[in-house]
Amino acid sequence: MFKKVSIFGVGLIGGSFALALKRAGVVGQVFGVGRSATSLARAKELGIVDVASSSVEEAVRDADLILVAAPVAQTEAILASIEPFLQPDTIVTDAGSTKTDVVEAARKALGGKIAQFVPGHPIAGREQNGPDAAIVDLYVGKKTVITRLPENSASDVARVAAAWEQCGAIIHKLTPEEHDRVFASVSHLPHLLAYALVDDVARKPHADVLFQYAASGFRDFTRIAGSSPEMWRDISLANQAALLGELDAYMAQLVQLRELLAERNGKAIEAVYANAQRARQNWIKTIESAEQQNKQGGD
């Protein structure tokens, strides 16, 4: 049970967290804080937050839990604004898509109070943003990764985990470095590749003809290139080291495939394609059987 939960950034992520905690009946007051008065007012109107204010001091005072749910590039500034008012019994967590840089920012901003910061990343999203996009079920059956720090107390980690579990999320634990390598591989790199392909096509002199013949395969492959450029610029920079590593591995793979294609080595090309198809089919089967189990468990 939380008496007061304060949320920095009452958009899709923060707003859905608030709605889910309210439905679970585990929060006394949700306090919304942010830079946009419009978003705050809208969040209050929608019943996402009980109190909306631009005052960091008010937000931090007597809060049991603070969630920072703003773009990762703002994490350091927000935590620095929180620090002067932060009391020992308040836990701070975040929802950033990258973790190594967030931890670094938190260490700078919070200094001696770093033990109170438990980094997290809920793996959930929607195409829309802002308070109107917030939904109570966003986290149901989804993973939330907690990347605990050596300084964190077991009870603070458990309390953050419990909050996400009340939202319906399944808790996973990774180190910040593991987290960033994993998401560089399965999320950040695919985004970069999709952006690169559409940009490449769009800059060709006959781009209009190309787009005319692009069909459903192209549409699915490039869906993630419809995501916010600002957000993915920030993520790319925040996870630069891991992303460069994954990009290099992928480029080496393309160089190899190019060679096979140049020498018309059909057998080896088919082996790569078949390995990919098999791996993907196994992965999809695992997802589908997990979804099946979730459904059975939920009813």
Place this chain on the structure above:
Amino acid sequence: MFKKVSIFGVGLIGGSFALALKRAGVVGQVFGVGRSATSLARAKELGIVDVASSSVEEAVRDADLILVAAPVAQTEAILASIEPFLQPDTIVTDAGSTKTDVVEAARKALGGKIAQFVPGHPIAGREQNGPDAAIVDLYVGKKTVITRLPENSASDVARVAAAWEQCGAIIHKLTPEEHDRVFASVSHLPHLLAYALVDDVARKPHADVLFQYAASGFRDFTRIAGSSPEMWRDISLANQAALLGELDAYMAQLVQLRELLAERNGKAIEAVYANAQRARQNWIKTIESAEQQNKQGGD
């Protein structure tokens, strides 16, 4: 009106063509021919073909139109088997995903009868294959590209176009070379990239952890890596020249993006991402307004 249409390969593509011509009431007899007796029997059972046979001679005799709807790598052998029986009043067309190599194969196989071959490519498909996957509506509202040869008569081209139009398709015309460059860019390259990414992830020592955290973005990006490895090996080899060109351009683009990331040039990275997002949004708008118009026209 066609008295007799013969189809080499009564699977998804050939079978759907037959069903659509029958519904339109523009064909007297559909004659199915192929290597698999099981597929032929099934196609007969399903009412896709009126006659099923393994005899090429019977298939070609008195046919107005012959459609070769087999994997592109088999085109030359099939056309060579047709050639001895081919009469001057029969038109031959195909449904191959690549065109330069098909034209080359046709010139070898048909020699002096090349004028009778009008190459085509219906841009439609489904995940399933075989006669059971054939559906009457497969081509409705979809493009069929005709890549006419200098030797083709205008009336033969018009007759092939009319057959596809009877199936509901919209006719586009490109040269074989244009066709192959366009599809290398918007279809063949994305397939290669998706296969490469899944293979890359699957071969990492911690692949199981990676797949565990892969979410909907990864799922859509890699959907086309679930396609048939044999088919895409054939397409990659058949369109080797154009595909190498597109792959090189894409790799150059990745090298550039890598540099921007290494030097933390956020502004330039965002510009690439934003250009891609804008181009994709415009493309999607065009598709959606075309779909809207098709619907209005159809009702």
